[in-house]
Amino acid sequence: MVYKPESRYPSQRSYVLKIRSDAGPGALAGRLENVVTGVRREFVSGAELLDWIATDLAAHADEQSADASGT
DSSP: OOOOSSOSSOGGGOEEEEEOTTOBTTBOOEEEEETTTOOEEEESSHHHHHHHHHHHHHHHHHHHHHHHHTO
């Protein structure tokens, strides 16, 4: 068995998703919080929710690249 030091589901990619009480299938709205950083963002559509997750993941990837290069 090969030990992998990195988890397939790292904590940096853990989120708390809260859906507003007045949200519906055609009007998704709520708040997303990154568990590790504590950064919160409200969203008013599914597209906005996915955009925020993509932005957060890209920022984390940039941080890993900078750490790997030593800058």
